[in-house]
Amino acid sequence: METETIERHDTEPVAGPEVVLEVKDLKTQFFTRQGIVPAVDGVSFKLHRGEVLGIVGESGCGKSVTSLSILRLIPPRSGSVVGGTVHYGGRDLLKISDAEMRHIRGNDISMIFQEPMTALNPVMTVGEQIIEPLMLHQDMSRQEARNRAIEMLKLVHIPVPEKRVDSYPHELSGGMRQRAMIAMAVSCNPKVLIADEPTTALDVTIQAQILELMQELREVLGTAVIMITHDLGVIAEMAQRVVVMYAGRKVEEASVEELFETPRHPYTRGLLRAIPKLDLDAPDDHRARLETIPGTVPALYDLPPGCAFAPRCQEATEICHGRQPELETKHNHHIAACWNAPPVDVA
Amino acid sequence: MNKVDASVPAGQTDKATPVLAVKALRKHFPLQSGLLSRSQQVVHAVNDVSFHVDHGETLGLVGESGCGKSTVGRTILKLINPTAGSIQIDGTEIADLSRREMRPYRRRMQIIFQDPYSSLNPRMTAGDMVGEPLTVHGIASGQEKEDRIAALFQKVGLRSDQIRRFPHEFSGGQRQRIGIARALALDPKLIIADEPVSALDVSIQAQVINLLMDLQEEFGLSYLFIAHDLSVVEHISHRVAVMYLGHIVELAERRALFRTPQHPYTEALLSAVPVADPKRKRADRIILKGDVPSPVSLPSGCPFHTRCPVAVAACKSEVPALREVRPNHWAACHLR
Numbered sequence: 001m002e003t004e005t006i007e008r009h010d011t012e013p014v015a016g017p018e019v020v021l022e023v024k025d026l027k028t029q030f031f032t033r034q035g036i037v038p039a040v041d042g043v044s045f046k047l048h049r050g051e052v053l054g055i056v057g058e059s060g061c062g063k064s065v066t067s068l069s070i071l072r073l074i075p076p077r078s079g080s081v082v083g084g085t086v087h088y089g090g091r092d093l094l095k096i097s098d099a100e101m102r103h104i105r106g107n108d109i110s111m112i113f114q115e116p117m118t119a120l121n122p123v124m125t126v127g128e129q130i131i132e133p134l135m136l137h138q139d140m141s142r143q144e145a146r147n148r149a150i151e152m153l154k155l156v157h158i159p160v161p162e163k164r165v166d167s168y169p170h171e172l173s174g175g176m177r178q179r180a181m182i183a184m185a186v187s188c189n190p191k192v193l194i195a196d197e198p199t200t201a202l203d204v205t206i207q208a209q210i211l212e213l214m215q216e217l218r219e220v221l222g223t224a225v226i227m228i229t230h231d232l233g234v235i236a237e238m239a240q241r242v243v244v245m246y247a248g249r250k251v252e253e254a255s256v257e258e259l260f261e262t263p264r265h266p267y268t269r270g271l272l273r274a275i276p277k278l279d280l281d282a283p284d285d286h287r288a289r290l291e292t293i294p295g296t297v298p299a300l301y302d303l304p305p306g307c308a309f310a311p312r313c314q315e316a317t318e319i320c321h322g323r324q325p326e327l328e329t330k331h332n333h334h335i336a337a338c339w340n341a342p343p344v345d346v347a
Numbered sequence: 348m349n350k351v352d353a354s355v356p357a358g359q360t361d362k363a364t365p366v367l368a369v370k371a372l373r374k375h376f377p378l379q380s381g382l383l384s385r386s387q388q389v390v391h392a393v394n395d396v397s398f399h400v401d402h403g404e405t406l407g408l409v410g411e412s413g414c415g416k417s418t419v420g421r422t423i424l425k426l427i428n429p430t431a432g433s434i435q436i437d438g439t440e441i442a443d444l445s446r447r448e449m450r451p452y453r454r455r456m457q458i459i460f461q462d463p464y465s466s467l468n469p470r471m472t473a474g475d476m477v478g479e480p481l482t483v484h485g486i487a488s489g490q491e492k493e494d495r496i497a498a499l500f501q502k503v504g505l506r507s508d509q510i511r512r513f514p515h516e517f518s519g520g521q522r523q524r525i526g527i528a529r530a531l532a533l534d535p536k537l538i539i540a541d542e543p544v545s546a547l548d549v550s551i552q553a554q555v556i557n558l559l560m561d562l563q564e565e566f567g568l569s570y571l572f573i574a575h576d577l578s579v580v581e582h583i584s585h586r587v588a589v590m591y592l593g594h595i596v597e598l599a600e601r602r603a604l605f606r607t608p609q610h611p612y613t614e615a616l617l618s619a620v621p622v623a624d625p626k627r628k629r630a631d632r633i634i635l636k637g638d639v640p641s642p643v644s645l646p647s648g649c650p651f652h653t654r655c656p657v658a659v660a661a662c663k664s665e666v667p668a669l670r671e672v673r674p675n676h677w678a679a680c681h682l683r
Contacts, residue, residue: 058548203411208619233621274553276582293550
């Protein structure tokens with residue numbers, strides 16, 4: 001296992017780390033009773049080696065659909081990827097054969113889901129679920145794979161791994177199950193790990209354990225991580241770069257520091273203001289009203305003609321209601337899709 | 348909105364008497380065991396829990412899943428019967444009341460549930476659901492009822508043209524507003540809010556928290572606010588109680604609890620919350636080892652000693668009592 005230490009805060013990967021995965025103008029549609037729904041509409045981002053890229057947004061913004069599209073896991077009857085490219089290892093994952101894609105999944109790119117109980121197979125032991133992909137992808141013998149599985153369980157700090165390897169998912173606690181799923185996801189030493197709300201179903205003290213484990217693994221294995229979450233706290237602690245999504249589109253992308261300090265899109269600003277903060281320095285009898293974003297997220301089958309956020313935006317002007325803003329390209333390190341976005345401080 | 352006439356026996360509104368006082372509340376659930384099995388196993392969901400909620404006050408009840416916080420809420424409403432202990436509403440004991448005897452008290456306390464999707468009847472209109480308690484308790488009917496429903500809709504920020512709509516036509520935040528309107532219909536004094544914003548998106552969560560705080564101000568409501576999200580609890584509560592394995596381990600005024608936590612579990616819990624500020628990464632995070640023990644076989648001594656970073660020998664043998672370690676600041680820890 002190669003060891004690589006990556007500074008958590010080298011946020012500006014200008015000519016530095018290589019790009020492992022590049023998503024360009026991804027478009028995914030779902031077929032619903034209300035018609036064709038643009039769940040992901042022209043999303044682009046780059047993932048660099050060893051980096052954690054956060055994708056944040058509220059329910060229905062398309063963050064999970066983006067990850068499922070990358071892995072080609074959109075159920076064919078309900079929707080499909082209709083445009084864009086996903087470049088990985090010199091190939092467009094959207095163009096390769098199903099057999100080639102199967103080899104990529106779990107081996108080069110793997111995924112951790114929110115609910116380990118539904119993602120794990122309940123009638124297979126934890127060990128068996130790690131052994132299977134190892135035999136399939138890495139051509140290991142059963143004994144080798146079993147040893148590797150025990151090693152992986154140890155790596156994710158599951159106590160008595162030689163015994164736990166034969167446990168069924170229901171015999172483990174929620175936190176342990178999530179550890180087992182992570183062990184499974186990283187067992188083939190993937191280049192890219194997609195974590196879709198990996199700690200949302202867990203209690204805070206267990207969440208802290210899992211986040212610490214993910215940091216540790218990233219440092220040890222050098223895996224690049226796409227961290228999908230609605231929790232801005234998790235983003236602030238884990239990610240180096242952040243993509244903010246709203247109604248199927250990327251509305252802002254920046255380094256984590258810039259995003260929290262000088263958010264350029266009104267939606268990002270609204271989100272940051274709406275979270276109650278554990279603010280211990282606030283005045284004593286402070287039970288202030290929270291700032292809110294008025295209204296609700298629009299239905300994807302009924303998007304407004306201009307900027308999807310315009311109906312809820314305090315700063316919307318005439319053009320916002322008429323034309324969709326393009327993502328600007330001049331400030332590469334901090335981009336926003338807003339007609340009225342303030343300029344980037346060129347410091 | 349008109350206040351509902353409180354034609355309830357023993358309707359004291361003495362401000363000195365707390366709206367709710369719970370003493371040594373205990374709830375043990377027997378585990379389903381084999382037909383011929385003699386030794387009955389028991390889930391110790393709530394163990395000797397005591398606290399009170401004052402008029403117009405919000406008491407936050409926090410803890411992780413399985414700590415017994417929701418069971419406390421449901422036991423107070425007598426949706427489940429307590430195993431032992433006392434529950435007083437405005438100074439009147441209700442723990443032993445029968446269902447019929449409970450009826451007048453039900454008007455004084457209402458509940459808001461976490462999941463706005465499963466807590467509403469999909470076949471009833473929003474207006475019917477909000478009006479149902481008025482009919483059940485014989486408070487209003489006909490035009491009067493319609494007017495009150497319209498007033499309640501307005502209070503919680505729903506439009507009157509939404510009265511005839513069904514739950515599926517509302518978003519999550521709007522459904523939670525329907526739940527709040529229904530809870531308010533009987534003009535209660537105490538609302539038990541069980542994770543009322545956990546299922547909502549951040550931007551909607553803020554709207555509902557503000558609404559709850561506005562309503563408290565307007566109607567002088569008291570809240571028992573049950574949640575796992577510490578920042579939400581910190582925001583809305585006046586005082587906060589922390590539960591672990593069915594015990595209250597710390598209870599204090601909100602500021603004191605968050606600034607100077609006295610119990611090691613509270614400290615760990617606060618330290619575990621991810622902070623939405625990339626500049627404030629904490630190197631000194633306390634990460635608890637292991638999982639919460641099973642409430643079926645509680646650890647001897649302090650329930651937290653198996654995971655406590657500072658436990659000493661006494662913690663394994665003696666259960667620490669909840670003591671006032673500082674003025675109005677209670678903690679159950681041998682080391683304080």
